[in-house]
Amino acid sequence: MIDIVLLTFLVVVGVAIVRVRNLLAVTMLTGIYSLLVAILFVLLDAVDVALTEAAVGAGLLVILMLATIALTTRKEKVHAARQNAVAFVVVSVTGAALIYATLDMPPFGDPEAPAHVHLSPRFTQDSPEEIGIPNMVTSVLASYRGIDTLGEAVVIFAAAVGVLLVLGTGTVRRRRRSEDDVEEAREQP
């Protein structure tokens, strides 16, 4: 029941994000969307993912988007609506194919689903013995899939390097008067 309510909210918020032109409102709606997804993850017992989604999607991302809006503009430019038949066909066909593909998936919570018969039993049964910590998500992330996690850490680091190269360090300098004068002099040749 609560799943249906949450999913309905998700669809409503999703449509609102597309329709609303005020970017400030869109940013807020994106945060709400992330929070709803986080609640859904909690209901699915994926608390680790939920914590990440709430912290990154509803927290950091919204702040970064607000900072961007503060630098640029609050209003989305309205383009004249053009009907593009090819795009509509492509989207419809892809959507239909995706929905058709979900019919092939095992039913929700099926213990015989492929995901639950191959690696999961190995991890759930042996990891308390091998690693000795109760949170299996952490054991899989940090030990069994340690190199993946190293890759993630490097990707995050690379993201920071990229942003630094594009946007600069953002160091706040207290401008001295003499510097200002020099700059003004340079700007007026």
Place this chain on the structure above:
Amino acid sequence: MNQYIVLRVVSKLMIPVIMIFALYVQFHGEYSPGGGFQAGIVFTAAFIVYTLLYGLEAAQKAISPAVAHVLAAVGVLIFIAFGYASILLGGNFLEYKVLLPNDQAGETFGIIGIELGVGITVAAVALTLFYSFAGRERR
């Protein structure tokens, strides 16, 4: 936000709580949900609240962008160091159980160590991103 006294007092009280929660998420990650990634983001959230209260300049006095850049690299290097430490002690890359005499203790030690590395990197990177976005002046 500087002129709203209620917001200011409440946020000021929240900052240490957020930081303690970040440390809890970091070091309790083996028993409860969480780990380095989540902890790093939550830690940065405390800094963002501080920036909203006291301005970017005050925040950069606490952790300057240069320090954040170094820390981002340090976190990844801690992670890699654990990988090479296990090679030197006769295991494979990131095979933590060779780190300590007891297999389980070695694994747990390794996991706490690399989670710390991930936490430092994520916190420093999130802070760097925030500084980069917030520090740009409007043209």
